[in-house]
Amino acid sequence: NTIGIIPVAFNAGQPKKGVEKGPKQLLDGGLVPQLEKLGWKVDFDGKIHDFEEIRPQSDPDDGVAKNPRFVGRVAEEVNKRVVAELKKGNVALTLGGDHSIGLGTTTGTLEVFPEACVIWVDAHADINGVDDTESGNLHGCPLSWAVGVSRIVEGFQWIANVQQPRLKPSRLVYIGLRDVDDAEKRILKEHNIKAFSMYHVDKYGIGRVVEMALDHVNPDRNRPIHLSYDVDALDPSVVPATGTPVRGGLTFREGHYICEALYETGLVVAMDCVEVNPDLSTKKEDLDLTIRTGMSLIRAAFGESLL
Numbered sequence: 039n040t041i042g043i044i045p046v047a048f049n050a051g052q053p054k055k056g057v058e059k060g061p062k063q064l065l066d067g068g069l070v071p072q073l074e075k076l077g078w079k080v081d082f083d084g085k086i087h088d089f090e091e092i093r094p095q096s097d098p099d100d101g102v103a104k105n106p107r108f109v110g111r112v113a114e115e116v117n118k119r120v121v122a123e124l125k126k127g128n129v130a131l132t133l134g135g136d137h138s139i140g141l142g143t144t145t146g147t148l149e150v151f152p153e154a155c156v157i158w159v160d161a162h163a164d165i166n167g168v169d170d171t172e173s174g175n176l177h178g179c180p181l182s183w184a185v186g187v188s189r190i191v192e193g194f195q196w197i198a199n200v201q202q203p204r205l206k207p208s209r210l211v212y213i214g215l216r217d218v219d220d221a222e223k224r225i226l227k228e229h230n231i232k233a234f235s236m237y238h239v240d241k242y243g244i245g246r247v248v249e250m251a252l253d254h255v256n257p258d259r260n261r262p263i264h265l266s267y268d269v270d271a272l273d274p275s276v277v278p279a280t281g282t283p284v285r286g287g288l289t290f291r292e293g294h295y296i297c298e299a300l301y302e303t304g305l306v307v308a309m310d311c312v313e314v315n316p317d318l319s320t321k322k323e324d325l326d327l328t329i330r331t332g333m334s335l336i337r338a339a340f341g342e343s344l345l
């Protein structure tokens with residue numbers, strides 16, 4: 039069994055510099071040998087791509103949306119890389135970078151595994167339509183295109199051509215939400231998208247929440263799983279170095295439990311780990327804590343167990 043690593047040094051889906059350094063930090067921390075120690079072969083050529091070669095000459099705002107062409111093109115490129123890894127029979131591990139790349143990763147998984155479901159672990163729903171986003175930051179919008187509820191803007195035309203069923207709203211489930219915009223709440227309601235917020239984590243406990251999430255998107259436990267993990271799902275006390283921290287998040291253990299339980303299904307074919315921003319830590323301890331937590335979430339999703 040082989041993991042294909044796709045490091046995406048990309049930050050144009052949001053305004054804070056530094057998130058493009060996430061992949062290097064995770065790799066320098068020793069992620070590859072750690073995964074090998076768990077028994078995986080790792081397919082990684084050592085290159086971290088910044089996609090400068092596809093940066094558009096000009097990239098005017100579209101309405102409020104910022105850097106639409108660059109974000110769209112990079113998502114397309116990421117889509118191709120995920121497809122290539124999955125077609126080789128590898129598990130695709132994408133390291134971000136901001137979460138706008140989640141459009142490329144999820145559509146890539148669905149292209150190869152049309153029956154797949156998506157488990158989006160995040161403080162945010164990232165499903166703002168391009169005309170609804172308040173911030174204009176496209177890392178808050180990837181799922182609106184994946185599900186097909188957003189206007190296709192310049193840079194995103196590829197989405198219309200991808201040979202795949204769209205991500206069905208019934209195949210998407212969230213865990214960890216606590217900062218959802220009004221327009222997003224409308225989309226979740228209108229399309230009946232299942233979401234387990236921190237309220238549900240408190241009410242039922244993380245064990246029941248993961249079970250209920252799987253019962254919803256994967257009732258027979260036979261569909262491939264795409265796990266898209268935004269590290270800001272965890273509480274800022276555990277993951278301080280991230281661009282849009284929201285208090286009241288998952289504990290260290292709750293965050294890991296999700297990965298451990300999904301690993302146990304044997305169905306995870308792709309994982310994203312995004313929004314690690316090394317520049318947003320003022321103290322070295324904060325940086326180390328964030329990187330170490332990110333690496334250990336990934337290890338948990340690939341079989342590291344406590345016993």
Ligand code: ARG
Pocket residue numbers: 136137138162163164166171172173174175177178179217218219268270282313
């Ligand atoms: N909903 C907010 C927005 O649209 C925050 C999005 C944060 N997304 C993220 N991937 N961290 O700007």
Ligand code: MN
Pocket residue numbers: 160161162268270271282313
């Ligand atoms: Mn988030």
Ligand code: MN
Pocket residue numbers: 217218219
């Ligand atoms: Mn908000």
Ligand code: MN
Pocket residue numbers: 137160162164177268
């Ligand atoms: Mn996110």
